[in-house]
Amino acid sequence: xxxxxxxxxxxVVVGASSGIGRDTALRFAKKGAKVVVSARSKEGLxxxxxxxxxxxxxxxxxxxxxxxxxxxxxxxxxxVEHFGRLDTWVHLAATSVFATFDNVTPEEFRRVIDVTLMGxxxxxxxxxxxxxxxGRGALIHITSLEGRRSLPYQSAYSAAKHGSIGFxxxxxxxxxxxxxxxxxxxxxxxxxxxPFYNKGKTKLGVKPTGVPPYYSASLVTDAILYxxxxxxxxxxxxxxxxxxxxxxxxxxxxxxxxxxxxxxxxQKTDEPKSxxxxxxxxxxxxxxxxxxxxxxxxxxxxxxxxxxxxxxxAIGAFAVAALGVAALLGGLGDR
Numbered sequence: 001x002x003x004x005x006x007x008x009x010x011x012v013v014v015g016a017s018s019g020i021g022r023d024t025a026l027r028f029a030k031k032g033a034k035v036v037v038s039a040r041s042k043e044g045l046x047x048x049x050x051x052x053x054x055x056x057x058x059x060x061x062x063x064x065x066x067x068x069x070x071x072x073x074x075x076x077x078x079x080v081e082h083f084g085r086l087d088t089w090v091h092l093a094a095t096s097v098f099a100t101f102d103n104v105t106p107e108e109f110r111r112v113i114d115v116t117l118m119g120x121x122x123x124x125x126x127x128x129x130x131x132x133x134x135g136r137g138a139l140i141h142i143t144s145l146e147g148r149r150s151l152p153y154q155s156a157y158s159a160a161k162h163g164s165i166g167f168x169x170x171x172x173x174x175x176x177x178x179x180x181x182x183x184x185x186x187x188x189x190x191x192x193x194x195p196f197y198n199k200g201k202t203k204l205g206v207k208p209t210g211v212p213p214y215y216s217a218s219l220v221t222d223a224i225l226y227x228x229x230x231x232x233x234x235x236x237x238x239x240x241x242x243x244x245x246x247x248x249x250x251x252x253x254x255x256x257x258x259x260x261x262x263x264x265x266x267q268k269t270d271e272p273k274s275x276x277x278x279x280x281x282x283x284x285x286x287x288x289x290x291x292x293x294x295x296x297x298x299x300x301x302x303x304x305x306x307x308x309x310x311x312x313x314a315i316g317a318f319a320v321a322a323l324g325v326a327a328l329l330g331g332l333g334d335r
Contacts (some may be wrong), residue, residue: 001231003088007032009228012075012122014066015093017044017284020142020217020224024090024292028058028228036079038062039093041227041284048289051121062096066093066119067111069126076126085134087227089127089327092142093119094194098251098267099203108201111281121167127323131182138183140227141168142220145188145241149248149255150243151211151324152263153204172233182233188245189220190238193295197286201279207271211263213240214298217291219305239302303326 013030015021029035029052035061037048045061048194052059062078062259064071079086094116097108120141129136146154147161165186172184194217202208215238223235236242248255278285 002029002136002138003183003229003231006228008223009033009087010036010085010227011088011090012036012038012080012086012127014038014064014072014075014081014089014119015142016048017041018199018288018290019089019196019293019332020189020192020220020291021092022289023092023217024053024092025059026055027225029059031225032057033088033105035059036075036083037196038064038075040280041066041286041289043286044284044289046215048254048271049207051065055276060133064330065115066122067114069122071127072122074127076130081294084143086127086130086137087134088138088140088259089123089131090140090142090224090228091120091123091246094144094157094196095159095178096154096200096307097281098153098208099275100153101155103203104156109159111157113160113163115256116157117163120164124171128182136181138228139229140185140224141240141300142187142189142224143168145236145238145244147186147188147189148245151259151267153208153267162243179245183227185232186234187220187223188234188236188241189225189235190215190236190241190244191292192217192220192237193299194291195290197293198288199280199285201275203275205272205274206271207273208267208296209267210297212295213300214293214295215302216299219302223307237302237305239304277334282330 013025017024017320025035025037039045040061044134049059049061060082062075064075074239095112096102097112099279115127124139143164144161146158148229168186175182191214193214197208220237223237235247261324
């Protein structure tokens with residue numbers, strides 16, 4: 001499967017106004033790609049296009065709510081209308097409600113599914129015809145480790161990520177069976193320091209947080225840029241993500257014990273926040289047109305992601321992850 005070099009690509013980044021999406025758009029533009037950025041926040045997209053233009057890059061913005069198929073379709077159509085083709089589609093848009101399952105309304109649960117799962121579905125549906133016409137290209141879906149292991153307080157988000165991985169796997173096989181040289185990549189980040197936790201709706205009484213440690217958004221961006229040029233099936237970002245994935249495969253029950261101990265207290269900050277405070281469940285909110293969230297002090301490096309950039313790719317990553325799993329399971333055995 002032969003993918004174009006990034007400087008020859010037209011790239012769509014959906015969910016680009018902040019966080020990983022914003023960093024991804026900036027990095028693609030810096031490497032010479034023509035970039036189309038999309039999100040609900042017109043203000044966020046405007047500042048992003050200005051930033052790309054200031055560095056000498058080329059970008060246009062197409063505001064869209066990914067829960068609406070016609071709006072997602074318009075992203076692809078305007079890309080081809082403006083640049084003549086589409087080479088890589090990167091889909092990151094997501095939202096969440098932080099609450100116990102029995103405290104989430106049907107409407108809220110459905111909205112998370114519509115944005116976080118159906119948005120991914122719509123993105124693939126509108127991008128594939130253009131990629132097939134080009135005869136090659138890449139679909140890059142940013143899901144989450146929560147597609148492999150659900151977390152409390154995030155039932156709707158975890159369900160959406162599980163569903164995304166399910167349709168991605170089926171679609172990839174169908175494309176292979178039909179002989180289309182289109183790369184389909186599922187990138188599963190661990191806990192990343194972005195404004196995601198600032199923007200989601202919370203019913204916990206406080207601002208939510210991820211279970212630390214946090215990792216830099218640039219690690220996910222590195223994986224995205226790599227997948228745009230090299231066919232990759234699945235990619236878990238972060239040491240803890242890889243360790244947790246292996247542990248889940250070995251013993252889900254032991255992972256339950258771990259999460260009972262840490263996932264409930266460590267997903268709450270001490271900062272009061274009401275469910276009526278501004279959130280992005282139904283509408284975009286302003287003030288978060290940036291890459292990083294509020295947890296820079298909790299970021300740590302990822303050893304396995306460093307190894308992935310060198311020749312010891314699989315062996316090194318597996319060895320470190322395996323050692324971590326051994327330590328994790330050993331500690332749980334002492335409970």
